[in-house]
Amino acid sequence: MNTVCVVGASLAGLLTARALRAQGYAGRLVLVGEERHRPYDRPPLSKDFLRGAVGEADLALEGEGEELGIEWRLGVAATGLDAVARRVTLSDGTSIRADGIVIATGAAARELPGSRELAGVHTLRTLDDARALRGDLESAKRMVVIGGGFIGAEVAATARDLGLDVTLVESGTAPLAGVLGHSMAEAIATLHERRGVRLMRGAYVTELTGTERVDGVRLADGTHLPADVVVVGIGAIPNTSWLEGSGLELGDGVVCDEGGGTSVPGVVAVGDCAAWFDPAQGDHHRIEHWTGARQRAAVAAATLLSGGTARPEPARPAYFWSDQFDIKIQFIGHARHADSVTVEEGDLADHSFLAVYRQGDRPVAVLGVNQVRLFTRWRRHLETAPVQAG
Amino acid sequence: MIPACPLASLPRGEAFRLEADPPIAVFHTEDGEILAIDDTCTHQDASLADGWLEGCEIECPLHASRFDLRTGRVDAPPAKRPVRTHQVVVEDDVIYVVPSDEEPNLPPGVTLKGQA
Numbered sequence: 001m002n003t004v005c006v007v008g009a010s011l012a013g014l015l016t017a018r019a020l021r022a023q024g025y026a027g028r029l030v031l032v033g034e035e036r037h038r039p040y041d042r043p044p045l046s047k048d049f050l051r052g053a054v055g056e057a058d059l060a061l062e063g064e065g066e067e068l069g070i071e072w073r074l075g076v077a078a079t080g081l082d083a084v085a086r087r088v089t090l091s092d093g094t095s096i097r098a099d100g101i102v103i104a105t106g107a108a109a110r111e112l113p114g115s116r117e118l119a120g121v122h123t124l125r126t127l128d129d130a131r132a133l134r135g136d137l138e139s140a141k142r143m144v145v146i147g148g149g150f151i152g153a154e155v156a157a158t159a160r161d162l163g164l165d166v167t168l169v170e171s172g173t174a175p176l177a178g179v180l181g182h183s184m185a186e187a188i189a190t191l192h193e194r195r196g197v198r199l200m201r202g203a204y205v206t207e208l209t210g211t212e213r214v215d216g217v218r219l220a221d222g223t224h225l226p227a228d229v230v231v232v233g234i235g236a237i238p239n240t241s242w243l244e245g246s247g248l249e250l251g252d253g254v255v256c257d258e259g260g261g262t263s264v265p266g267v268v269a270v271g272d273c274a275a276w277f278d279p280a281q282g283d284h285h286r287i288e289h290w291t292g293a294r295q296r297a298a299v300a301a302a303t304l305l306s307g308g309t310a311r312p313e314p315a316r317p318a319y320f321w322s323d324q325f326d327i328k329i330q331f332i333g334h335a336r337h338a339d340s341v342t343v344e345e346g347d348l349a350d351h352s353f354l355a356v357y358r359q360g361d362r363p364v365a366v367l368g369v370n371q372v373r374l375f376t377r378w379r380r381h382l383e384t385a386p387v388q389a390g
Numbered sequence: 391m392i393p394a395c396p397l398a399s400l401p402r403g404e405a406f407r408l409e410a411d412p413p414i415a416v417f418h419t420e421d422g423e424i425l426a427i428d429d430t431c432t433h434q435d436a437s438l439a440d441g442w443l444e445g446c447e448i449e450c451p452l453h454a455s456r457f458d459l460r461t462g463r464v465d466a467p468p469a470k471r472p473v474r475t476h477q478v479v480v481e482d483d484v485i486y487v488v489p490s491d492e493e494p495n496l497p498p499g500v501t502l503k504g505q506a
Contacts, residue, residue: 015466055498061467061468294454373451
């Protein structure tokens with residue numbers, strides 16, 4: 001293998017490039033990134049970066065003095081792939097022929113129709129998004145956040161800490177209910193309400209109001225929520241449209257085996273754009289958590305370098321974290337497999353507790369809220385005895 | 391040399407956080423080695439003594455960067471900088487730490503108490 005092209009210069013792309021080098025690949029390594037920035041860390045964008053507690057230099061993912069011998073092609077997007085010829089075409093009219101291709105193009109924030117025409121409406125996915133939102137927050141007084149997923153809940157908490165009047169519009173029963181289950185999501189919802197975030201549950205947005213600049217959000221029941229700034233956090237769509245017609249199998253993301261191998265030899269996919277086969281769940285699905293991208297980079301590199309013969313280690317249960325206000329939320333496993341959840345330490349009302357989700361007697365997921373040490377013990381327990389499909 | 395704790399109070403596989411400035415984490419590995427590093431992850435304020443000890447590596451309890459207890463080296467993001475290592479002396483069944491005189495690599499927003 002003489003040339004490997006990694007398409008996507010974020011966490012998954014950079015770490016796969018690093019893993020290729022660590023696993024002995026010494027050939028040409030080209031890293032293509034649509035954004036002009038060197039790889040940076042996204043989790044702080046909705047928290048410490050938005051708050052101004054960390055700067056752009058702190059977001060860099062590359063180590064100090066790290067030299068991977070990468071040929072950087074930043075500020076150009078991949079526009080097409082000839083999978084058989086293994087040629088990636090780029091937005092500047094050039095193309096790259098490679099023996100191995102890593103697809104790590106991530107996902108893009110889903111938008112509301114009409115939101116692009118109005119100033120003051122934001123999604124939050126990239127550094128440029130975060131810069132723009134931070135700029136708007138300096139003068140804004142009232143914010144409406146649409147969507148109670150991680151981005152929505154984190155931005156609402158950060159903005160509230162900055163002193164804004166914040167309303168969070170959630171279509172379900174509580175923010176994060178999908179991942180935490182209803183009872184634990186309720187505990188987090190209470191936290192938000194106690195800190196002054198107005199929660200609109202079971203609410204649907206029908207319209208963003210305003211002419212040039214947004215001035216509010218209209219709900220299905222007719223309620224109008226005035227706002228100077230609106231953040232739309234309603235999920236992400238995998239960046240795979242450039243792969244249409246390439247011959248690669250696509251579903252909700254690039255369809256991959258359990259090692260990141262795609263339907264075409266010599267092409268692997270990793271990160272938010274990739275739907276790996278999960279033997280424990282018995283299906284293909286995308287994992288949009290940071291840790292998922294990190295753990296899979298080395299596996300994808302091994303798959304590529306071995307021509308698909310490397311046998312990946314069994315996937316670890318999904319782990320994610322979220323910081324909201326001064327609360328550290330950590331979660332591992334899958335709440336949907338559980339038929340019970342019990343608080344084993346602390347108290348929901350104190351916002352310091354550890355809850356274990358069980359299917360029968362078997363722990364299938366653990367939630368830690370400001371219980372870092374204890375959570376680590378439980379995490380070890382679940383990772384060394386992997387969660388199985390129910 | 392700072393006294394940390396009695397050897398008997400730190401079983402194998404356990405960590406002790408020494409409230410120095412900045413705090414120091416002392417580890418007793420499963421292989422019986424005693425090693426000390428700065429306790430604060432270089433990425434974000436988290437106590438490495440709360441982390442996951444495996445062999446000679448400690449995984450940060452929040453975001454899973456791993457530090458080598460012997461060299462302080464970090465393996466993967468989000469942390470980018472190493473932690474300092476400190477010399478450990480065991481005398482009369484007490485663990486002592488000889489703090490490094492290098493500058494610590496503290497995460498953004500964390501300062502030495504002496505400089506706060």
